[in-house]
Amino acid sequence: MTTIAVTGHMDITDDSVPLVRGELDRVLAAYEPEGLVGLSCIAKGSDSVFAEAVLAAGGRLVVVLPSHDYREAKVKPEHVATFDRLVEAADEVLVMPHETASRQAYEAANRTLLERADRLVAVWNGQPPSGKGGGTADVVDEARGAGVPVDVVWPDGASRQA
Structure with missing residues (x-):
């Protein structure tokens, strides 16, 4: 059994979706389907593309x-x-114990992803953290700090909305 969590940009362009999906399909093909578990917050963009x-x-x-x-x-x-x-x-659907969406709620969700994951897939352009916390770069840093292996997916031609 391999549990893979995802973090990634929500604002990938429509033209980037098939590029990202193709790369995710290649990454996931390395795992036996019956032992593959994907963890996702299913936000728009990378999270949902990964879930699909x-x-x-x-x-x-x-x-x-x-x-x-x-x-x-x-x-x-x-x-x-x-x-x-x-x-x-x-x-399975896990709901964090927060009534309203907030930075604390997102951080709790990200912690849960990393606690349960054997690996992290990051749909990430490699840019440093924005300083707001809870973004893709922050989750990558947390995963690496916790010893969770990270696979970065950012295919040639992928871009974020301006």
Whole structure:
């Protein structure tokens, strides 16, 4: 059994999605489907692309939601259908003990991802932390500090929305 968590940019461009998905498919192909577990907060962008790749690879999906109000407070209308479909497809849904979405809720979700993960996949352009905390670079730093192996995925041609 291999449990792989994801962190990544929410604002990858539409043109980047198939590039990222192709690279994620290649990364996940190295694992036996029956032993593959993917952990994701299923946010728009990298988290959802990873979750869909895990399911397509035959793995099990575990969704980690930062707060009880996450769907209502943070999921944008254009992402609701994907979000709901991924929650429905998940083997397990963990909701952090926070009523409202906040930095603390996101940090708790990220800690849970790293505590349960054997590896971390980071859909990340390699830029340093923004200083706000809880971003992709911060999660990568935390994983490396905790000894969790990190696979960085940022295929040629991938970009973030301006």
